[in-house]
Amino acid sequence: MLNKHTVEKIGGTSMSRFGEVMRNVIIGHRRPEEYYNRIFIVSAYGGITNLLLEDKKTGAPGVYGRFAMDDSAWEQALENVRQSMLEYNRSFVSIGLDQTAADEFVNRRIDGVCECLHDLTNLRSFGHFDHKSFLPQTRELLSAVGEAQSAFNSANILQRNGVNARFVDLTGWKVDSLPTFDNAILEAFKDIDLSQELPIVTGYVKYDEGIMTHFDRGYSEITFSKIAVLTKAREGIIHKEYHLCTGDPKVIGMDKVKIIGHTNFDIADQLSDLDMEAIHSKASKDMEQCGIPIRVKNAFDPENPGTLISCDYISPTPRVEMICGRSDVVGIEVVDPEMVSKPGYDYTLLQSFVDYRISYVTKTTNANTITHFVPSKKMPIEGCMEDIRRRLPQASIYSFPAAIVSIIGTNMKIPGFLSKAAKALSDVGINTLAMVQSPRQINMQFIVRREDFHKAQISLHRALVEEVE
Numbered sequence: 001m002l003n004k005h006t007v008e009k010i011g012g013t014s015m016s017r018f019g020e021v022m023r024n025v026i027i028g029h030r031r032p033e034e035y036y037n038r039i040f041i042v043s044a045y046g047g048i049t050n051l052l053l054e055d056k057k058t059g060a061p062g063v064y065g066r067f068a069m070d071d072s073a074w075e076q077a078l079e080n081v082r083q084s085m086l087e088y089n090r091s092f093v094s095i096g097l098d099q100t101a102a103d104e105f106v107n108r109r110i111d112g113v114c115e116c117l118h119d120l121t122n123l124r125s126f127g128h129f130d131h132k133s134f135l136p137q138t139r140e141l142l143s144a145v146g147e148a149q150s151a152f153n154s155a156n157i158l159q160r161n162g163v164n165a166r167f168v169d170l171t172g173w174k175v176d177s178l179p180t181f182d183n184a185i186l187e188a189f190k191d192i193d194l195s196q197e198l199p200i201v202t203g204y205v206k207y208d209e210g211i212m213t214h215f216d217r218g219y220s221e222i223t224f225s226k227i228a229v230l231t232k233a234r235e236g237i238i239h240k241e242y243h244l245c246t247g248d249p250k251v252i253g254m255d256k257v258k259i260i261g262h263t264n265f266d267i268a269d270q271l272s273d274l275d276m277e278a279i280h281s282k283a284s285k286d287m288e289q290c291g292i293p294i295r296v297k298n299a300f301d302p303e304n305p306g307t308l309i310s311c312d313y314i315s316p317t318p319r320v321e322m323i324c325g326r327s328d329v330v331g332i333e334v335v336d337p338e339m340v341s342k343p344g345y346d347y348t349l350l351q352s353f354v355d356y357r358i359s360y361v362t363k364t365t366n367a368n369t370i371t372h373f374v375p376s377k378k379m380p381i382e383g384c385m386e387d388i389r390r391r392l393p394q395a396s397i398y399s400f401p402a403a404i405v406s407i408i409g410t411n412m413k414i415p416g417f418l419s420k421a422a423k424a425l426s427d428v429g430i431n432t433l434a435m436v437q438s439p440r441q442i443n444m445q446f447i448v449r450r451e452d453f454h455k456a457q458i459s460l461h462r463a464l465v466e467e468v469e
Contacts (some may be wrong), residue, residue: 002292005037005194007228008237009203009220014299015150016046016088017241018157019095024302025239026158026198035163039199039231041224042154044146045088049217051081052142056217059378064142067117068135070124074117082110085149096160097153105152109145109173116141140212144171147202147220155200165198170223172206181207185230194231201227218280225283229290236292237306238279239299244307247323247461251454256466259304260321263410264313267321268294270408270443273361274326275375279309315411320464325405325445327453329361330381331433333371334388336395340367348391356384361404362445364434371434373402373447402433403453407444407460418444424463430456 014021027035043049050056054065063081066074089102120138124131148171158165168188172178179187184207192199203220205211211219221238228236242249245257265288272281279294287294288311297306315321339345349370353360358379360372374381385397407421418437421444425432434447448456 002234003194003232005039005231005233006235006237007039007041007224007231007233008239009041009224010043010239010299011241012043012046012049012146013241014239015043015154017300018092018150018154021239021299022095022157022161025297025299027161027163028302032162035198036196037194039194039201039227039233040154041201041203041220041227042147042150043203043220044150045085048081048084048088048146048149049143051077051084052145053139053217063117064139067120067138070131075114078110078114078117081145082106085110088149089153092153092157096157098156098160101156102149102153106149109148112174113141113145136210136213140206140210143212143219144173144202144204144206147171147204148173151200151202158198158200163198164196165200166192168192168199168201170202170205175206178206178208181205181209181211181226182230183207185227189227189231215280215282218283221280221283225280225286228292229286232290233292236287236294238294238296240296241299243298243301243304244296244322246321246465247457251457252323252461256461258465260307262308262310262313262315263321264310266442267408267410268309270406271322271324274324274404274406275328276324284309313410315409318411318414318417319409319468320407320412321409323405323407323457323461323465325403325453325457326361326375327403327450328376329373329402329404329447330376330379331371331373331398331400331402331447332381332385332388333369333398333400334392334395335369335398336392337368338394339370346370349388352384352387352391355387356380358384362436362447364436364447373404376401401450402447403450403456405446405448405453405456405460407446407464409442412444413441420463421446421460424459425456428455428459430459 010021051062053062054060063074063077066077085106086103089097089099093099120134148169152167155165155167170184170188184205203223205223215222224236243259245259247257249257265284268279268284269281291311294309295306298304334349358374360374363372385399388397430448430452432446432448436445
């Protein structure tokens with residue numbers, strides 16, 4: 001049986017505008033007694049995790065990246081993190097932050113991290129220790145710093161604005177024990193009265209198996225999900241800087257997209273597979289299995305109910321819920337006349353993908369050709385292709401850049417729908433390289449040239465969303 005509280009997550013971009021978040025999301029028009037029965041999971045302020053680890057978009061090294069490369073510039077990179085954190089502190093003084101306490105908190109954490117990294121550097125210099133063996137723990141240590149600051153600051157600001165907020169630090173700072181994931185959370189919440197306190201919780205959790213090791217940069221949504229499941233929340237809410245819409249407003253136009261309003265976990269999985277930041281697939285799966293719906297809201301449009309993701313929603317009328325995709329895709333094509341009717345050919349080919357830890361987004365196949373479309377970002381594609389050549393020496397192996405544009409919806413079983421979509425692309429001069437649709441008809445994928453990525457989304461949105469009454 002679910003309780004009456006909600007578990008709510010605030011993303012990094014929104015956290016950087018915490019004054020608005022406090023006014024819109026946390027306090028709003030609520031009476032003081034209505035502040036509670038909510039748990040907030042917070043991300044680091046925008047840009048901080050990029051500085052601590054590496055830039056999520058460009059891959060430019062941060063503190064971790066430089067330390068891993070044995071680049072002494074990690075010290076200056078860490079000082080840059082300190083200055084950015086202190087600048088964030090200054091920006092929140094006007095809404096009540098105790099800057100002295102906040103600066104002391106940042107300096108203690110940064111000084112501690114600096115001391116630890118110096119010790120590891122000295123250890124590495126003796127030559128008897130493989131520095132790669134402690135890089136995972138280093139990444140864990142650095143990841144935790146950003147969420148610790150934002151959670152500490154948020155609790156402090158709220159307390160000074162009349163809210164009985166509690167800073168819940170799950171980062172395990174200078175704590176020797178390594179509990180399980182579940183125990184780390186259950187121990188932290190055992191004495192919290194949700195009816196009287198508002199927990200502000202770090203998105204990072206230190207536990208025995210390592211949250212970064214398992215989930216890397218998606219860990220805060222895993223924390224959100226785990227807390228929702230363990231505390232039996234009635235609903236999970238994700239506050240973003242935008243609504244979950246029928247398309248990317250930056251591409252299609254804010255005046256043309258529509259708020260989806262309602263969808264299901266199956267669609268959330270499709271979005272996750274396309275690297276859309278709606279909800280991490282592992283997070284959504286755990287909540288789906290426990291019957292806890294997820295609501296995606298715009299933190300700066302608090303009166304709008306947003307989009308509810310539930311277990312069994314099917315649109316009562318056929319419709320497209322989203323036009324989306326990804327342009328960071330490479331097609332790996334294997335052409336081999338010997339594959340015709342040969343059992344196990346796919347198995348041999350995919351073993352190379354397994355060995356190189358490459359997951360594909362979609363694939364096409366015919367009598368003598370199999371093409372897998374994989375994300376290009378940080379993937380050892382060349383090594384994988386060489387391995388395929390070794391396994392299948394008679395085959396021709398090619399790669400080429402591409403983009404995937406998807407049409408997604410819970411109910412798209414419409415006669416002529418495929419032809420309408422194909423015509424929309426043809427009308428603007430786009431040549432479809434490949435097309436994939438499963439019999440369930442919830443996700444229709446068009447493979448196009450990268451330079452046609454935005455144009456394809458605009459055309460499909462116009463034909464399948466804007467021109468549909």
